[in-house]
Amino acid sequence: MEFPPSTPDASPDLEVYCLSDPLGLQHQDDGQDVIAGLSHTPKSLSPRYFYDDRGSELFEQICDLPEYYPTRTEAWILQTYGAEVARLTGPCELVELGSGSSTKTRQLLEAYQALGHPLRYVPIDVSAGILQASALQLRQDYPQLQIQGLVGTYEQALAHLDPTPSPSRLLFFLGSSIGNFDAAACDRFIHQVVTALQPGEYFLLGLDLQKPKAILEAAYDDSQGVTAAFNVNVLSHLNWRYQGNFDPSKFEHWSFYNEAEAQVEMHLRCLQSHVVTLDNLGLTVEFAEGETIHTEISRKFNLSAMETQLQGHGLTPVRTWTDDQGWFGLILCQADGPT
Numbered sequence: 001m002e003f004p005p006s007t008p009d010a011s012p013d014l015e016v017y018c019l020s021d022p023l024g025l026q027h028q029d030d031g032q033d034v035i036a037g038l039s040h041t042p043k044s045l046s047p048r049y050f051y052d053d054r055g056s057e058l059f060e061q062i063c064d065l066p067e068y069y070p071t072r073t074e075a076w077i078l079q080t081y082g083a084e085v086a087r088l089t090g091p092c093e094l095v096e097l098g099s100g101s102s103t104k105t106r107q108l109l110e111a112y113q114a115l116g117h118p119l120r121y122v123p124i125d126v127s128a129g130i131l132q133a134s135a136l137q138l139r140q141d142y143p144q145l146q147i148q149g150l151v152g153t154y155e156q157a158l159a160h161l162d163p164t165p166s167p168s169r170l171l172f173f174l175g176s177s178i179g180n181f182d183a184a185a186c187d188r189f190i191h192q193v194v195t196a197l198q199p200g201e202y203f204l205l206g207l208d209l210q211k212p213k214a215i216l217e218a219a220y221d222d223s224q225g226v227t228a229a230f231n232v233n234v235l236s237h238l239n240w241r242y243q244g245n246f247d248p249s250k251f252e253h254w255s256f257y258n259e260a261e262a263q264v265e266m267h268l269r270c271l272q273s274h275v276v277t278l279d280n281l282g283l284t285v286e287f288a289e290g291e292t293i294h295t296e297i298s299r300k301f302n303l304s305a306m307e308t309q310l311q312g313h314g315l316t317p318v319r320t321w322t323d324d325q326g327w328f329g330l331i332l333c334q335a336d337g338p339t
Contacts, residue, residue: 014139016132019152019160031242031281037293038285044294045234047180048126048153052237056127058230060101063175065226067218070176073328074206075104078174081321082111085170085332088318089202091117092168095161097154098177099123102134108172109142119145120166124157154189158196169201176208176328179263179299186299190313197335203315207329209322210300213257220255220264220298228253231266231295243279250274254292266296303329 037044050059063071078085085108094112096105102123113119119142125131128151135147150157171193181189193203220227231253235246251268258265270287277284307317315333322329 013146016149019150019156035281035283042292047296049234049237051126053127053129055233056130061226065222067222070208073323077321077323077330078104078107082107086111086115089170092170093120093164093166095122095171097124097173099125104174121147124150158192161196172204174206176206179208194314199335201335203333205331207301207306209327209329210262211327216257216264242281246276262300264298267292267294
């Protein structure tokens with residue numbers, strides 16, 4: 001790995017590498033996606049701007065909310081079937097995309113440890129703060145665990161994965177984060193996963209499944225307002241990064257389930273006409289009362305349709321698991337090799 005460790009911990013079993021410019025914001029076209037999104041009608045922003053350190057903290061709070069069923073439902077599946085995942089893959093390196101606090105990862109670590117498999121974990125996240133904190137805690141709780149964290153985007157990390165020293169590799173993407181990609185981006189992502197894996201290695205994917213509208217809308221507009229704070233925080237992130245003057249109090253969180261597209265949509269809705277400037281981008285944006293900024297989609301999936309899509313990319317489904325209500329699913333696949 002060509003990047004020097006960024007963590008102060010000197011243990012050879014705990015290293016955190018920063019893949020240069022993890023948010024992908026320091027290239028020659030820095031901020032061009034913001035300019036394009038805010039200059040378009042309707043306005044939009046990339047969901048990557050959710051995840052500064054504050055945004056990552058808020059998302060961890062969302063995962064504990066009573067309305068937000070995906071986290072606890074997926075955790076139940078992992079707790080119930082984690083041992084089966086470990087038996088099917090055998091000893092392997094665990095690589096997690098979007099690791100966050102690595103809470104659900106513990107179910108897999110426990111399963112592999114119970115079978116006596118060596119523990120090697122590669123967490124990947126854009127937030128250096130939360131990645132380092134979770135890595136240090138995991139090392140305390142699992143003294144035999146080797147950790148090599150990567151601070152970067154999915155694309156950067158998948159492109160920089162070294163061949164594993166373990167007998168195999170399990171790359172996993174939990175929380176149904178794949179639902180944040182539209183259909184074309186989802187296809188590109190799956191292709192990147194296949195390219196990163198060697199034939200015979202494994203991919204474990206968590207999927208939020210289609211369900212009644214009322215359940216979905218409550219999950220993305222909780223009674224405590226944490227999801228609203230998470231959505232509005234994107235404006236504070238832009239202020240910091242691009243010397244902006246967004247007034248977050250002039251925007252409100254708005255989300256709904258688009259049944260035709262089978263996706264929850266999150267927007268920021270302007271409460272008062274005003275003008276915003278982002279000095280570092282040389283950008284001035286006018287907002288009309290009621291105008292919106294589209295910040296995220298969260299697609300909801302059909303399990304068998306996703307199995308077919310994965311197989312079309314060279315990822316052969318090995319086993320699938322769901323909860324008793326059929327709200328959430330996990331698919332374990334094995335790579336045939338790039339197609």
